[in-house]
Amino acid sequence: MKSSDLKRRSLVFSGIIILIAIIYIARLSHIQLISSDWSNYAAMLTEDRVRLYPDRGLFLDRNGELIVSNIASYDLLYKAKDAKELDTTAFAQLLGLEEEKLVKQLEKAAKYSKSKASVIVKQLNYLEYMNISKELYKYPGISSKTRSIRSNVAGVAGHLIGEYRETDRSDLDSDRFYKLGDYKGKSGLEAKYESELRGEHGARYHIVDIISNKKEIIEELDTMPKPGNDVTLTIDLELQRFAENLMEGKRGSVVAIEPSTGEILAMVSAPFYNADDLTGSKRGVVYDSLRTHPHKPLHNRAVRGTYRPGSIFKMVQGLIGLDEGVIKSHSIIECNREIIGCHGAHTADNLAQAITHSCNPYFREVMRRVVLQGEDANPLADASIGLEKWSERIKEFGFGTNLGGHLPGTRKGSVPSSEYYDGVYGKTHWGYSTIYSISIGEGELLTTPLQMANLACIIANRGSYVEPHAVRDIGGMGKPQNSYITHTISVDSHYFEPVIDAMQKVIEDESGTARRARVEGLKICGKTGTVQNKGKEDHSAFIAFAPRENPQIAISVYVEYSGHGGTWAAPIAGLLIEKYLTGEVNYEHRLDRILEFDLE
Amino acid sequence: MSYRKTSILKNIDWTLVCIFVVLVLFGWANIISATSNFETYEFLDFSGKAGKQFIWMGICTVFALVIINIESEFFIRTSVIQYIVTLILLVAVLVIGKKIGGARSWFSLGGLSLQPSEFAKPTTALALAWYLSRDSSKWKSLKARINSILLVGLPTGLIILQPDAGTVLIFAGFVFVLYREGLSGNVLILGFSSIILSVATVLFGVTKSSYPIVGDWSGIGWFWVGWLIIGSAILYMIREATVPRKRKSVTTWGSIVLIAGLIFSIGLHTGMDNVLKDHQKKRIHVLFGIDVDDPDADMNIRHAKAAIGSGGFSGKGWKNGTMTAGLFVPEQETDFIFCTVGEEWGFIGSFLVVVLFAVLILRVIFIAERQRSKFSRIYTYGVASILFMHFLVNIGMVLGLVPVIGIPLPFFSYGGSALLGFTFMLAVMLRLDADRFKMLR
Known part of the structure; x- marks a missing residue:
């Protein structure tokens, strides 16, 4: 080979060098300039983010009074690595725990991780913690952590507001917002408005080295937590508190609504419990005792209790009868007690009288006329067609619906349809005579106290209602937009007046069933209901609204196993209406009677 | 006497000297950063690595001046002796050497550690140059080929015994020298x-x-x-x-x-x-980017790439590298020093280093080609090959393009033996080059 050929080989070598340099520069530009993966990965490795928790939004009443706020609680943590010669006897004594139990817990924590602190005692309150904290220095390996929990400072509406407690596995899987040990709203309004209440996390960044030692703070990356929105409820704290006082020792519910807006003014389910007892270190014990209590204090009767509506339902029948044109307000129907029994000395009533007297044969006849309108020659088929129409009209009143579902846990109750009876008896194997007990609010009908209070609203508004709700304002932005729909019932508004006349008489007439709800100077309209229980005391039920013109409050009261609607439910409603409209209670005797009445 | 000195200074390749000095100083700056942590910064604390490297830089400067002042003939004549001494040292290190990181590569002399394989690179280049530049050694002859391969293979074999895979790979670079001297191009293609x-x-x-x-x-x-x-x-x-x-x-x-x-x-x-x-x-x-289902398997290289990638265009600034300060990259002051360059000096800095190395090696090839002496040319080609292999393997490794093989980045990585070895290599080359107008062998 010639030496000039060999000399040319230097170019081959140079070319390889340049090629490698170009490959490396291309690689560098990819890693450093084009892809952000590697710098993100470096940030993940070197920046340690400490999560800063926001303040949870408060619950306020309609006048801005505080109902639920946040308070500090203290967890005790145990790190096995640092705990040398821990005097478990003295420590158990300090905590007021059994030593054996404590030792077991410490062993479990040590097994989980020796170098990671795990919680051994949860949610000590301020006083408990202050007593312990002065002694903690004696116990190496024990440290404390503050967290924010809820306190129902007003001590009311536990059912409605619900619980704020530790997340479980499914919460952590479904929402990356939460980390193990975080709390969230788990029931009631706490759960429903979780995304509004919880706010946004902030972060504080530290630079860390490879063994995760914190080194420097990087302030420019820090973000402040954004507090959650305060939720202003429609609840009137004073009325709510008074209603809870009245229902103390009873089983039942109170639902009070402002008819013009659908705003819940008070909502009580009795027996109730102190919401704060379900937080703190004793939650487990308290929860178990509530869960196993025979009177089911955890059950929110106001929205989940289903009762047969009883006599109160007769007003709905009357309204539909008028609108269908099958009766006039002055039509008189004989009180024929052969098929169905009745009470009182009347023999034939018009509509107002029938409501006042709660005449069973009257409304059996009204519903018969509504259902059997001769659409089909076969009376059985006619009943099927008629019932379907009837059941649609009943649903307009909100029965068999969840009324928009704005209140957590709302049940629909049930309104039987033709299909339902077809299932029970077989198609065209039933007629009106099979089902007439629903005409007086018995049989297969099931309604909730909320639906009954809503019925009072419909009558007060002469034919319309706004879906009942408990939230007035979120974070100063007003009501959640477009969410509370106004429903208008297809019963002509002038048909309501004879019904309302009758309701006023229920309270004001000498022979009215709800004389005990009467308040001097207030035009209250109401209707009692008595839900029969076989072999047991009846449920006492009552709905009312007041004043008659421009109504401010509509109400339903249920007192279980207590007797006639006029005996207990009516006076409770009377006291609540008096308190709400006049601001005071003058019927002291009536008040004492209710407060002394204890079913426990 | 004074005349001769000026003539040498005049004939020294200053371009190469400049690149060399820039690389050493920039390397030292990165060693300072890589050996500091969040709390303390070592400067001229001579117990620290940056301080020790500074001392080595001083020693190397003196050493380089001494070598530049030695006649070229000396290196030609002593090349065989140097080669034999190197072989003896490589054998000795296997017997009395200190085992560090699984390899018996180090002599421990008091507080000083010396790695004979660092000196084996230039001495092998000298020996190969001496052998192939003899008139009797014709590349065409089979004997010459076998002897050349033996010359390179002997120290390589001893280094395999340490074992030091990185340095062995460097010796593979001598194939470029042989290629220049007549080895078939098919070997490269193969x-x-x-x-x-x-x-x-x-x-x-x-x-x-x-x-x-x-x-x-x-x-x-x-x-x-x-x-x-x-x-x-x-x-x-x-x-x-x-x-x-x-x-x-x-x-x-x-x-x-x-x-x-x-x-x-x-x-x-x-x-x-x-x-x-x-x-x-x-x-x-x-x-090869095959999922190995083991987070630790590629942790070092992932951390290395993260450090470089996080430097972005202009870097985080000297001593501001959080990956460097947090000690995420292993051996970041030695084999992975390029990570600190990437993180703290960004694309600008790392681009510059790659270009400087490429220019350095191209310059060495340029110098090799202007030699009239066969000995000088072959030796200088040896230098170019050794530098190229270091550049190829070290930077390729931190960029995740070459398997992780521990070899230093010349002039950058902390370590006295390596710096001394490279200084010797370049100083001898500069002296040979300065004497290129003389009639040498």
């Missing part, structure tokens, strides 16, 4: 082809496939089938395109290549499957 074939074998080797009769097996089988069918087809087309009288030799050589390639691939695949240990397989798989 080497390059075997690398490509190896990569393909590894990539196909980890896939799974199903076969008629045999059932499920590695996807490499299809690769071998394809190799034969497509290879034969290509060979046939080449044969048809050549003039008839050459067809026979095309058929013969083509068949040899096809079958040799197949045997190579089969051998590599079974070898990898049966001989390599799991962690070694993992390293190879990590390099």
Whole structure:
């Protein structure tokens, strides 16, 4: 080979060098300039983010009074690595725990991780913690952590507001917002408005080295937590508190609504419990005792209790009868007690009288006329067609619906349809005579106290209602937009007046069933209901609204196993209406009677 | 006396000196950063690594001045002695050397550690230059070829025994020297082809496939089938395109290549499957981006890339690297020093370093080609090859393009022996170059 050929080989070598340099520069530009993966990965490795928790939004009443706020609680943590010669006897004594139990817990924590602190005692309150904290220095390996929990400072509406407690596995899987040990709203309004209440996390960044030692703070990356929105409820704290006082020792519910807006003014389910007892270190014990209590204090009767509506339902029948044109307000129907029994000395009533007297044969006849309108020659088929129409009209009143579902846990109750009876008896194997007990609010009908209070609203508004709700304002932005729909019932508004006349008489007439709800100077309209229980005391039920013109409050009261609607439910409603409209209670005797009445 | 001195200073290649000084100083700046942590910054604390490196830089400066002032003839004449001394040291280190990190590569003299393999690189280059520049050594002769390979192979073998895979790889660079002196280009092509074939074998080797009769097996089988069918087809087309009288030799050589390639691939695949240990397989798989299902297997290289990537365009600034300060990258003051460059000086800094190295090596080749003396040319080519292999393997490694093999980045990495070795190498080259107008061998 010639030496000039060999000399040319230097170019081959140079070319390889340049090629490698170009490959490396291309690689560098990819890693450093084009892809952000590697710098993100470096940030993940070197920046340690400490999560800063926001303040949870408060619950306020309609006048801005505080109902639920946040308070500090203290967890005790145990790190096995640092705990040398821990005097478990003295420590158990300090905590007021059994030593054996404590030792077991410490062993479990040590097994989980020796170098990671795990919680051994949860949610000590301020006083408990202050007593312990002065002694903690004696116990190496024990440290404390503050967290924010809820306190129902007003001590009311536990059912409605619900619980704020530790997340479980499914919460952590479904929402990356939460980390193990975080709390969230788990029931009631706490759960429903979780995304509004919880706010946004902030972060504080530290630079860390490879063994995760914190080194420097990087302030420019820090973000402040954004507090959650305060939720202003429609609840009137004073009325709510008074209603809870009245229902103390009873089983039942109170639902009070402002008819013009659908705003819940008070909502009580009795027996109730102190919401704060379900937080703190004793939650487990308290929860178990509530869960196993025979009177089911955890059950929110106001929205989940289903009762047969009883006599109160007769007003709905009357309204539909008028609108269908099958009766006039002055039509008189004989009180024929052969098929169905009745009470009182009347023999034939018009509509107002029938409501006042709660005449069973009257409304059996009204519903018969509504259902059997001769659409089909076969009376059985006619009943099927008629019932379907009837059941649609009943649903307009909100029965068999969840009324928009704005209140957590709302049940629909049930309104039987033709299909339902077809299932029970077989198609065209039933007629009106099979089902007439629903005409007086018995049989297969099931309604909730909320639906009954809503019925009072419909009558007060002469034919319309706004879906009942408990939230007035979120974070100063007003009501959640477009969410509370106004429903208008297809019963002509002038048909309501004879019904309302009758309701006023229920309270004001000498022979009215709800004389005990009467308040001097207030035009209250109401209707009692008595839900029969076989072999047991009846449920006492009552709905009312007041004043008659421009109504401010509509109400339903249920007192279980207590007797006639006029005996207990009516006076409770009377006291609540008096308190709400006049601001005071003058019927002291009536008040004492209710407060002394204890079913426990 | 004074006349001679000025003439040498005049003939010194100052471009190269400048690049050398810039690289050493920039390297030192990065060592300072890489050996500092969040709390303390070492500067001239001589117990620290940055301080020690500073002392080494002083020693090297004096050493370089001394070497520049030695006549070129001295190196030519003593090259064999130097080579023999090196061999003795390499044997000695196996016996009395200190074991660091699994390899017996170090002499421990008081507080000082010396790595004889660092000096073996320039002395082997000198010895090879001496041998091939003799009039009697004709590359054409088989004896000369075998002797050249033995010259390089002897120290390489001793280093394998340490074992120090990185330095062994550097010695493979001497193939470029031999190429320049007449080794067939086919050897380079063969080497390059075997690398490509190896990569393909590894990539196909980890896939799974199903076969008629045999059932499920590695996807490499299809690769071998394809190799034969497509290879034969290509060979046939080449044969048809050549003039008839050459067809026979095309058929013969083509068949040899096809079958040799197949045997190579089969051998590599079974070898990898049966001989390599799991962690070694993992390293190879990590390099090819094959998921190894072990977060620790490629942690070092991921951290290295994260450090470089996080530097962005202009870097985080000197001593501001959080990956560097947090000690995320292992051996960041030695083999992985380029990570600190990437993180703190960004693309600008790392681009500059790559370009400076490329320019340095190209300059060395340029110097080699202007030598009239065969000895100087061969030695200088040796220098270029050694620098190139360091550049190729070290930067390729931190960029995740070459398997993790521990070798230093010249002038940058902390370590006295390496700096002294490279200084010696370049100083001898500068002196030979300065004497290029003299009649040397």
